[in-house]
Amino acid sequence: MARFLLTHGVTQGAEKHPQHEAIRFSGQALSYAELEQRTNSLARVLMEQGLRRGDRVGIYMNKGLESAIAIYGIMKAGGAYVPLDPFAPVQRLSYVIQDCGIRHLLTKEVKRTQVEEILRTPVDVECIIGLETAVDRSDVRCLTWDETYQAPNQAISYNLTEQDLAYILYTSGSTGNPKGIMHTHRSGLSFAEWAADEYGLRQEDRLSNHAPLHFDLSTFDFFAGAIAGATTVIIPETLTKFPASLSRLIADERISVWYSVPFALIQLMEHGVLESRDLSALRWVLFAGEVFPTKHLRELMLKLPHVRFSNLYGPTETNVCTYYHVPEPPVGDETIPIGVPCANVEDLVLDAEDRPVARGEVGELVIRGGVVMKGYWGQPDRNATCFYRRKVFDDFEDIFYRTGDLVQQDESGNYRYLGRKDRQIKTRGYRVELDEVEVALLSHEGVEEAAVYPIPDSQGSNLIGASVILKSESGLTEADLVEHLNKRLPAYAVPAKIFLLNDFPRTSTGKINRRELQAWALQSLGN
């Protein structure tokens, strides 16, 4: 059977080794046969409930076996799955649901209160799967997960192509609203096929799923794992906060391939009592999303001498596009490279005038190949500017995605990451547009001016700081502003500290001097 859809890995697994475990979660498991059957049932129910090819379906729940069932069931029905951050404020979720027109929502009973709140906002949800009883709305059909599994579970015939939409991941947007990154079966599979091959994944492997579903790291955990016929161990969100619990899980579940942001690994190293755990099954530690501070990486590699380490790089828009296998614990504190392009990825570095630079010069990395997204959902203007079109021959135009990342190729051919062209930052692996936080602050009527900036922490990452000038007599406190932001932004994007000032330092042209505000904030926080 040819493999050109992200669901084919599961179907092939169910044919070749039906009893092998595909997914594990908190001591429960689904074999490949069970996963295949349950996703067939879910797909059938979704189609009966009016899902049409290309429709977007929301996944709004804490992690569980249903996470995997939802992902594959939606795609089998011809839909694109849209993971909704289970901890995001309702207002933000409602925006996403409206933005991409979600009519079908998969959830769990524990989210009932939030689901009912969402339904009171102007959304067009028609069908909810996962609530135990109906909601108080006659126009919304509700089914339980058990009812869904009772639907016939034979394979359904669908005529999807590799260019059909598979999933949309929403990420911070500089205009103040999140934006949806569209991936097709082809772009998802291009990455997963490369990853399964590059890391030599096999049926015996047990992959961690540490990242949330709305974070692109999760596509490796599920899709590369399924291609290899391996087992993916979904980690409950509650556990990810506790390094000692995590290390116990890695040992007990005999995880062989770990993938997370560096922050989680640093926490594991510092508080995970690794020396008291049997981590002999672990063979690969993959990390992505942020720069891994070299001194911490060295320490971790020395603690786990039997494990290989690999740095994966790529904005969500390209899945992963370069990688670097760390050959040995780095000497010195120079940042490790982001490496070389993955198979079938074409790379180019442009100067400020969009001209390719000479090898070794600094410029913006642009990427072409199967891994690149289809575009942003419903944003023609952004789509017009985020791609770089280069005429190669008279009749052939090459299209690259602009990463916005400044890079430089070193003598060994490895790319090194130097920084961003814009005001996007990473905080504990999460991607945040500082402008989005400013827009959210300014949306409070009592705020006159706002400036948001990163505050580097000692872990190689950033916290977010904000300085605000209030309108006179607004009487607002920091707590009021935090409350305002909590309704609009995910918790990781809410500034760790908001300073209330009477005036801002300005540059000679009258712009807010954010650099000075940042320096002042660093000083006052005692860093």
Place this chain on the structure above:
Amino acid sequence: MDRKTALTQFIKQEIMRNPNAKLQENDDLLSAGILDSLAILQLVAYIEESFGIKVPDEDVVFENFQSIRALAQYLDGHN
């Protein structure tokens, strides 16, 4: 002030940053997303400083931090 009250106040003020937040001792601090990794470190530092109880890394596990009651019970067992 007993420990539960002190912990409740600390979580409201320093972690939720909302002194008027509603927080019961049995509320699930984790599933609701109240505690993140950073907040847990803050909480451990607060416990060590205010109650003089050293919390070893192997005890910073989700069972002990699920709710204010669970945390207080853990601390009572380590006096």
